[in-house]
Amino acid sequence: MLSYLHSYHAGNFADVHKHLALVLLLRRLQEKDTPLCYVDSHAGRGLYDLAGAEAQKTREADAGILRLCAAPNPPDTVRDYLDLVASFNDGDAVRNYPGSAALAQGMLREQDRAMLLELHPREFPALGRFIGRDRRIAIHARDCYEGLPALVPPAIRRGLVLIDPSYEIKREYNEAGTLLCKTLDRWGNAVYLLWYPLLAAGRHRFLLNELAKCSPPRMLCSELKIDSGTDALLGSGLVIVNTPWQFETRLRDAMAFVRHVLDPSGKAGHTLRWMTDQEGT
Numbered sequence: 001m002l003s004y005l006h007s008y009h010a011g012n013f014a015d016v017h018k019h020l021a022l023v024l025l026l027r028r029l030q031e032k033d034t035p036l037c038y039v040d041s042h043a044g045r046g047l048y049d050l051a052g053a054e055a056q057k058t059r060e061a062d063a064g065i066l067r068l069c070a071a072p073n074p075p076d077t078v079r080d081y082l083d084l085v086a087s088f089n090d091g092d093a094v095r096n097y098p099g100s101a102a103l104a105q106g107m108l109r110e111q112d113r114a115m116l117l118e119l120h121p122r123e124f125p126a127l128g129r130f131i132g133r134d135r136r137i138a139i140h141a142r143d144c145y146e147g148l149p150a151l152v153p154p155a156i157r158r159g160l161v162l163i164d165p166s167y168e169i170k171r172e173y174n175e176a177g178t179l180l181c182k183t184l185d186r187w188g189n190a191v192y193l194l195w196y197p198l199l200a201a202g203r204h205r206f207l208l209n210e211l212a213k214c215s216p217p218r219m220l221c222s223e224l225k226i227d228s229g230t231d232a233l234l235g236s237g238l239v240i241v242n243t244p245w246q247f248e249t250r251l252r253d254a255m256a257f258v259r260h261v262l263d264p265s266g267k268a269g270h271t272l273r274w275m276t277d278q279e280g281t
Helices: 013-029 053-058 065-069 076-086 100-107 123-131 144-151 172-186 204-214 247-262
Strands: 037-040 047-049 096-098 113-117 137-140 159-163 191-198 220-225 235-241 269-274
Touching: 013 065, 013 076, 013 100, 013 159, 013 191, 013 220, 013 235, 013 247, 037 100, 065 076, 065 247, 076 096, 076 100, 076 247, 096 100, 100 113, 100 123, 113 144, 123 137, 144 159, 144 172, 159 172, 172 191, 172 204, 172 235, 191 204, 204 235, 220 247, 247 269
Parallel strands: 037 113, 037 159, 113 137, 159 191
Antiparallel strands: 047 096, 191 235, 220 235, 220 269
């Protein structure tokens, strides 16, 4: 949806959930020296100014990344993510929040590659300026529903795909599930990370039902339900396909810390459940 700007929501609790999982997955894949390719369906602008007008209008980062950064003694599964966020800032203050494209660029090794898709006429040039002349990364001004299946499989056959639509159009719940299944048919050994919002209307059930039709392998579902002070977003959901071995344990450990920090009232809940077989690699 070209009216959506993530600057209003950068660094909120859903970003923390999604990007923490992204960092854990990339680190897990990088335990092998073999090159990997990272693919981002909605790359955004790269870096977000938390002191900018859009972020200040909602102040969603206050109960998200800013609260997490202030928490003492994070476990190693969380510290890596926080160190990456800190690397985009000077001193202890967190003004800049790295989106998925920025986090990935900061983590890519010399042998790794990335393909970033972004269609928004304002965000695409900003992304290009942020990424700069990085030969490891290709940027595409393409709609993900057309571009993602067309671009895979890449020459490097190990990789991670992040699918992260805005879901401002109701049909995207079905379309996002179909997109994952269609891309999986073309690139079967990649790891997939798909984010979805938990709303009162419960439309994410359409997405999960769509995924169930193709029954992707080793499909893990992670849901963070939290009192965000708004009725708009009740929680954050993730589906991981081809879930790497030991990732479940690492995410569970990380989210046990995160959910208590982000909701000091203790009302927040995090669940992990397998939706297909658990045999990992």
